[in-house]
Amino acid sequence: MKITRRRFLQASAATGLLVAGTTGFPALQALAQGENTAPSAEGKWMSTLCQGCTTWCAIQAYVVNGRVIKVRGNPNSKASHGKICPRPHLAIQQLYDPDRVKVPMKRTNPVKGRNEDPKFVPITWEEAIDTISDKMMELRKNNEPEKYVFFRGRYSGTTDVLYDATTKVFGSPNNISHSSICAEAEKFGPYYTEAYWDYRDYDLAETRYVLNWGADPVASNRQVPHVMNIWGNVADQATIVTIDPRLSASAAKSQEWMPVIPGEDGALAVAIAYVILSEGLWNKDFVGDFNDGVNLFKKGAIVPVESFTEKYTSGIVKWWNLELKDRTPEWASERAGIPADQIFRVARGFAKAAPRAISWLSPGSSMQVRGAYTTMAAHALNGLVGSVENVGGTLRGSSVPLAKLPSYEAYQDDTSKKGTKAKKIDQRGYKEFPALKSGKSGGGVLTNRVADAMLDKDPYEIKMAIADWCNLPFSCTGAQRWEKALEQLPFLAHITTNPSEMTQYADIVLPAPMHVFEKWSFNKSKANKYGFAAIQQAVVEPLWDVVNDETGFSWLLAESLAKKGFPNLLDYFKTEVKDPETGKAPTNHEEFTMAYLKQLTHALWDPTAEKKGDTLNSWQDFVDKGVWNTVEPAYFKNWDDFGTKTTKFEFYSETLKAALEGHAEKHKTTVDDIMQATKYLAKGEQAFVPHYEEPLRHGDATEYPFIFFEHRSRLNREARSANTLWYQEFKDVDPGDEAWDDVAKINPADGASLGIQSGDTIRITSPQGSITCTAKLWEGVRPGTVGKCYGQGHWAYGKIAALEYGKKPRGGNNNEILPSDFERLSGSTARHGGVTRIKIEKV
Structure with missing residues (x-):
């Protein structure tokens, strides 16, 4: 059935179309016949949350006779203004997708490959879990639990039961998350300038200038409902500039579009910084000034460090001397393909809007081979204009008071402890893969590197894997490597809603609930200056034979392992998880799911718990209202101590210097050698400042034009x-x-x-x-x-x-x-x- 855009809007405004080709749904039949299908009195709005992106917006579903027929934003959500974007509407069709995995299945064709039919046959949950636990116990019997890996795709707030506790109590260090295939590089710049490794919030309501570095905030990236709702006001009161080789939805709604040559964003960023400094446009209240008030930032000039006194920043003169003094707009124009006069205009406008100016980072400008310093340079612009944690600028956001996963250390036996000390399979911390999350060598994740490690058996062979809500042979670059790696993997269990490319290589397939409408969990995020936690609940009875993919599966697996002589995980669950309302320990996977969910969120809905945010009266109040909101964060909160090595906002990053020197010392070499190993061109102290790096591209320009x-x-x-x-x-x-x-x-x-x-x-x-x-x-x-x-x-x-x-x-x-x-x-x-x-x- 094909529908017009007008009919789609009618459907969204009324009840929604369940799924074309599915019979027996009155809403679908009525809409097809042109009948009025407005929500009736028999329906009920129920709170849940969308996981269509990492904003995890609080939404509500309209349920009639056990069926979801419409969605809307949760009116209690301050982060999203009670609005939604198009994505939650599509979730209804995902729920009623006839192609979903409906029951557990096992492979009967032992040959794996892209063109091989797995010949799946249905089995019971008991047989599926029993097969998985047999494989795990075999690894423990052979004293090699580290050869098990858990792959985590998108996840919810209850993830750590499966991702962390189950993996580590069993004895493997290999809990591998998906995050580095879609992010991480953009967090590098804020961390090595202001010691903040996370996504940022933005004070859009008060801003007067927005620089979008490959971001398309009205359509993708993060905070889409908030941005969609406020973008018209932003466009009225502020200048919006989008730097993107494509005329994106955000670029079309911007006053200026800079169609940069892909990968050359760094040239623009340092040239904008050059203009701000050479024309004396930096925010002196935040950065400081020359001692005699005379601007010495002149083209090509080396400036004495002692001539400038900084306030809340560190290294401004070093940055100029090491990088900026020759980075003119004319120089950048040749590399980025943007007219020099436009670079001048944008730089001046951005600086004059200070501090109500935002340099908005995104994966588009940072996720390239030499992108770390691009994201540093782009975020350093926020420091130059003093917009960090300032009115109309960039914000860290308020914290949401949640309980943590209970310690599982006491439940690890000698085999577990030995296994978890093994190297991670993704090769993080190798000389050529520093993965410097939060300053630690090997602190980050190299999701996409696992395929190479599996094929090379470096640092060792992987013999079994469980994957939840991920599709690595489709979603990772160099996808063909993942197909080869999964072809030779002895055993794979895949927990999924739809049979994806990864499912084709699975030995056991487990049906997952459609997260928005069939699963109990929660998530936290931030937007519009508010942190929040939103409930996710089963607003309808699951359509198929599904079990909660994080908590329910973990419990069933723990029960099966206990029967086979390894009770540690089940003992951990029964001892450390209690329902806060009853004090009772769980006895089955449904009770475990609810008890753990309540335990994690207890401070939010317990009216006696101290917190800075909404007051909820009970667990049921949280379920009904669907969201808990923080207060707005305070401006200037970290100005006295950003958490960096100098405590200041760092233009010359002593924090990055310590991280790189630590990684070099670990491998008994120099920082220059590390730069070369990681495919960067910087030498000497330039490695410690935001700087331009020529983009690295695969393919010769003659053959690939x-x-x-x-x-x-x-x-x-x-x-x-x-x-x-x-x-x-x-x-x-x-x-x-x-x-x-x-x-x-x-x-x-x-x-x-x-x-x-x-x-x-x-x-x-x-x-x-x-x-x-x-x-x-x-x-x-x-x-x-x-x-x-x-x-x-x-x-x-x-x-x-x-x-x-x-x-x-x-x-x-x-x-x-x-x-x-x-x-x-x-x-x-x-x-x-x-x-x-x-x-x-x-x-």
Whole structure:
């Protein structure tokens, strides 16, 4: 069934379309017949939360006769203004997707491969859990529990029961999260300037200037409902500048668009800093000033350090001397492809708006091979104008008082303790992979490196894995490596809602609840100056034979392991988890889920607990209202001590210097050698300041003449919505894209030179591989580049996502042409910034 945009809006405003092709749903039939399907008195609004992105907005579902027919924002949410974006609407179709995994299954075809039918057959939960626990006990019997790995994709607030406790009590160090394939590099800049490793909040209501570094906040990234609701006001009161090779939704709503050459954002950032300093436009209340008031920041001039007295910052003169003194807009224009006069104009406007100015970081500018210093330079601009924790600037956000996972150390036996001391399988901390999360060598995660480690058996062989809510052979760059790694993996259990590409390699498949509507959990996040925690509840009875993927599965596994002679995990659950309302220990997986959820969130809904935020009267009050909000954070909170080595906002990062020197000492070498090993060009002290690095690209320009870049869709629910009709029908809400198609956007001038027209089938080839999709000539991409949205190209997932399940994809998966490479200082996957060149052929 195809529907028009008008009918879609009618459906959203009334009851919503459940799923095309599904019979027996009155709302669907009535809508198809044009009947009035407005919510009736028999329905009920029930609170839950969306996990379509990392904002985790509090929402409400309208339930009639046990069916979800509509969603809306939770009116109690201060972070989202009680609004939602398009993503939660798609969740209804995900819930009623006929292609969902409905029961546990086991593989009967021992041969694994992309073109191999697993020949799954249904089994009971008991058989499935028994098979998994047998494999785990075999590893313990052989004294090698470290050869087990748990892969975590998107997760909720109860994740640590499975991710941390179950893995570590069993005896493996290998709890591997997905985070570095979609983030981490953007956290590098704020940490090594102000010691804050997290996403930031932004004071949009008070700002007067926004610099979007590859961000598209009205459509993707984070805080979308908040930004959608307030962006019109921001545009009225502030100047918005979007730096992006694509005319994104945010760029279209900006006063200035800077279509940068992919990967050259760093040149713009340091040139803007040059203008601010050379023209004396820095915020003197925050940064300080020259002792005699005379500006010595002149082109090419070395400035004496002692001539400047800083206030809340450290290293401004060193930064100038080491990097900025020659980084003029004219120099940046040659590299970034942006006119020098526009760079001057933007720099002056940004500085004059101080401190109500925001330099908004995103993965688009930072997740490239040499992207760490780009994110440092972009965030350093917030320091130059004094907008850090200031009115109209960038904010850290308020904390949400939650309980932590109870200590499991007492439940680890000698085998567990020995196993957890083994090296992590992702090679974090290796010389060429510092992964310097929060200043610690090996502190971060290198999710995408695990495929190489498994294939090379370095540091050892992996013999079994459990994966929850992840699809690594689709979502990781160099996707072909994951297919090979999973082909040779002896045993894989996959917990999933839909049968994805990863499921095709599984030995056991377990059906997961559709998280928004069938699962009990919670999540916390921040937006609009408020931190919050939102409840996620089963607003309807699960449609299929599902068990909570985090808590329920962990309990069933613990019971099975106990029967086989390893009771430690079950003892831990029964002893350390109690229902705060009754004081009782759980006796089954349903009770365990609720007891642990209440235990973690107890401080939020207990009216006697001290906290800075909403007052809730009981657990049921939390469930009903659905969200707990903090108070607004205080401005200037960390100005007296940012947490860096100098306690100041660091332009010359003593914090990064200590981290790099520590990693170098660990490997008995020098920082210069570490820079070379991590593919950076910096030498000497330049490694400790935000600086320009020439982007590293795969492919020779002669053979591969175009720079490829990808972007995100406002309809991607963590890349899991492609099997819904609404995703395909309304894909053209993304500028330049087309409904029911997967298009590569090519500038018309380039299309003419290639003899390619819109609608042509083309093959895109990089040094990594080839994909086939449709050409779209569009002025919204700069010449010499090709832009393509991420999310299509599934060869599994369902009969809508794939043209032929298991065989023929709908379009092409970008990760099959993006090479596997890394921003090694943070551990992030390099997927943006034009990391690869491509060639285009008409098919």
